[in-house]
Amino acid sequence: MDDLALVRRCLAGEKEAFEPLVSKYKNLVYGIALNILHSRDEAADAAQEVFLKAWANLGRFNPEYSFKAWIARIAVNHSINASQKHKRSASAAWDEEAVRRVPADSGLPEEELLSREEQDRVKLAIESLPEMYRLMIILFHQQSLSYEEICQVTGYPLSIVKNRLYRARKMLCERLKGYFEGAGEEEAEWAAKKHGS
Amino acid sequence: MGCEKAWELMMNRLDGEIGKRDLMMLENHLRVCPGCRRQKDALDAALRELEGSRPAAPASIERKVMDRICGPRRRETAPLLPYAVLPAALLTGMLAILMHGLFASSPVIVIEKAVRVLDLCHKVLSALAAVLRFIINTPFIGEIMAVAGLALVAGIIAFIFAGSGKKGDSGVYWRAVK
Numbered sequence: 001m002d003d004l005a006l007v008r009r010c011l012a013g014e015k016e017a018f019e020p021l022v023s024k025y026k027n028l029v030y031g032i033a034l035n036i037l038h039s040r041d042e043a044a045d046a047a048q049e050v051f052l053k054a055w056a057n058l059g060r061f062n063p064e065y066s067f068k069a070w071i072a073r074i075a076v077n078h079s080i081n082a083s084q085k086h087k088r089s090a091s092a093a094w095d096e097e098a099v100r101r102v103p104a105d106s107g108l109p110e111e112e113l114l115s116r117e118e119q120d121r122v123k124l125a126i127e128s129l130p131e132m133y134r135l136m137i138i139l140f141h142q143q144s145l146s147y148e149e150i151c152q153v154t155g156y157p158l159s160i161v162k163n164r165l166y167r168a169r170k171m172l173c174e175r176l177k178g179y180f181e182g183a184g185e186e187e188a189e190w191a192a193k194k195h196g197s
Numbered sequence: 198m199g200c201e202k203a204w205e206l207m208m209n210r211l212d213g214e215i216g217k218r219d220l221m222m223l224e225n226h227l228r229v230c231p232g233c234r235r236q237k238d239a240l241d242a243a244l245r246e247l248e249g250s251r252p253a254a255p256a257s258i259e260r261k262v263m264d265r266i267c268g269p270r271r272r273e274t275a276p277l278l279p280y281a282v283l284p285a286a287l288l289t290g291m292l293a294i295l296m297h298g299l300f301a302s303s304p305v306i307v308i309e310k311a312v313r314v315l316d317l318c319h320k321v322l323s324a325l326a327a328v329l330r331f332i333i334n335t336p337f338i339g340e341i342m343a344v345a346g347l348a349l350v351a352g353i354i355a356f357i358f359a360g361s362g363k364k365g366d367s368g369v370y371w372r373a374v375k
Binding site for chain 1: 204208211212235236239240242243247248250251253254255257259261262263265266267
């Protein structure tokens with residue numbers, strides 16, 4: 001059943017029809033909240049509040065927009081408000097979020113360690129982006145929202161959304177380029193040694 | 198093709214808006230330009246990580262949200278179900294003994310056992326009848342019958358309400374709460 005039909009059933013008083021909508025969009029809402037709040041507990045609470053807000057304001061939902069964009073918009077606004085209430089530093093947030101940092105003596109194979117190191121670098125690079133750019137990257141690449149949906153979520157015109165996403169990718173690339181250059185040089189060095197020996 | 202144009206094509210590729218010809222031009226450029234190749238690798242790694250690390254919401258969100266909207270969910274388990282377990286177990290045990298007797302010995306022995314069980318039931322009923330005779334002969338027989346009648350009516354009402362209490366407003370059953 002499509003979202004609009006479920007919304008109509010909810011508006012007709014069938015409360016249970018809201019549950020499939022929660023199931024369908026809980027990861028989206030939680031993902032947005034987590035990326036803004038950086039705490040699993042706070043993100044879970046925020047996700048609940050977002051759905052309750054959506055339920056309370058369901059009568060104001062405009063069927064011309066997608067429910068996905070509407071709920072994402074509520075999630076973004078609610079999470080930004082919550083984040084302003086509990087301002088915290090990004091580094092503390094990553095620690096709390098238990099980024100998979102692996103100690104050197106963890107006994108894991110070297111390939112896995114390198115892959116985790118790469119993941120951590122990438123996460124830190126994403127985290128270091130200014131919020132407005134990070135949000136674009138998260139909505140487009142992680143939550144798979146279309147440009148049109150991002151416009152509905154953020155309220156910006158398409159040109160601004162495209163421009164911000166372009167800049168966000170560029171910044172991300174700049175922040176990671178150094179790491180990949182280093183990795184590339186190490187790789188070349190290792191290959192040269194191997195062939196030399 | 199210059200590096201700026203290559204970057205533009207890389208962006209188009211990420212948006213899924215790149216033609217075959219442009220894709221080929223980009224690939225050719227990446228083959229000969231280590232700087233752009235590193236940029237592409239960095240971007241690909243970042244986006245791969247993002248796509249692969251989509252956070253999963255806790256499973257309890259639906260329940261918590263729906264509890265706040267509809268009130269706490271009722272359990273699907275019938276309230277009287279635990280009381281039915283013991284009689285069902287006794288009946289199953291008796292049936293098992295009878296079936297075992299039927300298969301393990303001759304039908305004559307089974308009939309003898311059944312006669313013995315019936316005889317036992319007869320004795321139990323006789324004892325019950327004696328108790329009832331004693332009660333009926335008491336001067337409080339009217340009060341006892343009234344209390345028994347009220348208890349029977351209360352039991353029937355409780356049973357009916359317990360049965361209808363399982364359903365929600367719309368008659369749709371919630372999933373069992375673990």
